[in-house]
Structures are given as structure tokens and as C-alpha cells.
Amino acid sequence: MIRVVIADDQQLIRAGFRSLLEAEPDIEIVGEAGTAAEAVSVVTRTRPDVVLMDIRMPDGDGLWATEQLVAKKELAETHIVIVTTFELDEYVGRAIRAGASGFLVKDTEPAEFIRAVRVVAAGDALLSPGVTRRLLERISSQLHEAPDATILSAITEREREVLALVGRGMTNDEIGRELFLSPLTAKTHVSRIMSKLAARDRVQLVVVAYETGLVRPGE
Structure with a gap:
């Protein structure tokens, strides 16, 4: 089973992700969090395979939480996917530097969203295709x-x-x-x-x- 934690400050979003992923026979939701600090606590306790991390949350943000989690040696096998409505280059760059294994926007098609969880759980990394192109153009220009x-x-x-x-x-x-x-x-x-x-x-x-x-x- 692929063990997943959902971190998002909107309960409706968390419920939607949970409903979508729990319908898959190989995915299990092992925890939820509504704040950055809670995300760090829940992930540290449950040690999931994949964390779906929102960027903008109370008491910090998902990028801060990602940095905290990546720094923990005991979570070396936990992969973090940043999931947000904000498809801005600055967030993508910060997410990669923070140690995220992927970056998806919330309007991603359900099938692609589920595939992303499986890809990251298998140890691969991904970005939304449009985000990838802009990121690479930005890197080149810098x-x-x-x-x-x-x-x-x-x-x-x-x-x-x-x-x-x-x-x-x-x-x-x-x-x-x-x-x-x-x-x-x-x-x-x-x-x-x-x-x-x-x-x-x-x-x-x-x-x-x-x-x-x-x-x-x-x-």
C-alpha cells in the first residue's frame, strides 16, 4: 500500500483528495493536517510514502514544512509533492530547493493526480509539464x-x-x-x-x- 498524508488548510480540499485516492486499492490515507506545524507533526508520526503539501497554510507555509521534513533523517523515504492553486515560478524554485519531489496544480486531472502519487511513491520525481518548461527557461536565462x-x-x-x-x-x-x-x-x-x-x-x-x-x- 502507498501511505499518504494530506496537508491543506481547506477541509473540503482534503476531503476531495481523500475520496479520490481512497477509491484506489493500492493507496491508503494515514493522516491529514490543516496547518504547516501540524503537517510536520503528522508526517513525523506516521512516516508516509507520499505527502500532498499545500503551499499557503496558517502558521507558516508548505515550503517551510517541506524543509523541516526533508531535514529529518528518519523521513528519507518520504516524498513530498507540493499541490497548490498557485502555479508561479518562484514557488517551483523554492519547492525544489526545499527538497520537494514534485509540484502539481490543483486543477490537475484526477487520473494524472493519482498517477503522480504512484510515480513519486516509486521514487521518481515530477512536475506539471507546463511548470517544467517555464522552470527550465528560467534556469537558462539565469x-x-x-x-x-x-x-x-x-x-x-x-x-x-x-x-x-x-x-x-x-x-x-x-x-x-x-x-x-x-x-x-x-x-x-x-x-x-x-x-x-x-x-x-x-x-x-x-x-x-x-x-x-x-x-x-x-x-
Whole structure:
């Protein structure tokens, strides 16, 4: 079972998420929270697989709560998805820096929402497609100097090829087809790259791919 905590200051939203997710046979809601502090407490106590975290809540915000939770070693296997009505770049950047594994807006289609929970629970990371594109454009525009490719010296040529495809948003299956590898081999390459580059998840690998110039907007 995928164990989920819902953190949102609106009870109606929490009830909607609960109803949607509990209808799935492999998902269980193990806690709810209406404030940032309560979210930290509930997640610390229940240690879920996935936290659906709102941004704007009383007594702080979801990004603050995310930072608190990511800092706890005992929650290393807990993945946080920021879910909000505010699809603003500044929130996306802060969410990634805080350690979130995903960012979704509340008007996401139900099927996509459920898929997101499963994807993050499996250890992958995601962003809403539109958010991803704007984030990458923003990262590119903020590179005031030539891209620093020295970061990539820690990985092999094959791993650079894999990283470039991760940067273009490809899944492990798609990377495998592109490079004539099995999905398991592609996944192994991605895991090794994350370890070598000290990246928390695929979102951070995408950022590295753009910041180093390995991938450029429009490619």
C-alpha cells in the first residue's frame, strides 16, 4: 500500500483528495493536517510514502514544512509533492530547493493526480509539464556566465548521454529505447548519476543538465 498524508488548510480540499485516492486499492490515507506545524507533526508520526503539501497554510507555509521534513533523517523515504492553486515560478524554485519531489496544480486531472502519487511513491520525481518548461527557461536565462560543465567530470560519457535524455524529460523506458538499453539498465544509469552528482531526484538532474549546458531550451 502507498501511505499518504494530506496537508491543506481547506477541509473540503482534503476531503476531495481523500475520496479520490481512497477509491484506489493500492493507496491508503494515514493522516491529514490543516496547518504547516501540524503537517510536520503528522508526517513525523506516521512516516508516509507520499505527502500532498499545500503551499499557503496558517502558521507558516508548505515550503517551510517541506524543509523541516526533508531535514529529518528518519523521513528519507518520504516524498513530498507540493499541490497548490498557485502555479508561479518562484514557488517551483523554492519547492525544489526545499527538497520537494514534485509540484502539481490543483486543477490537475484526477487520473494524472493519482498517477503522480504512484510515480513519486516509486521514487521518481515530477512536475506539471507546463511548470517544467517555464522552470527550465528560467534556469537558462539565469546563467549569466558560460555553463559550468566541470560538474560532469564525475560521470562517464554514457552517463552524460543518459543525463541529457533525463534533461529532455524522458522516462527510463524512453531512455532505454533511445540508447538501445533495457529499462532496468537505464534506471541503473540514472541512479548512479544521481549518486555521483549528489542529486536528490530526477528534478535536480534536469536542473543540472540545463545548468551545465548539456541540454539547452528548444532542443
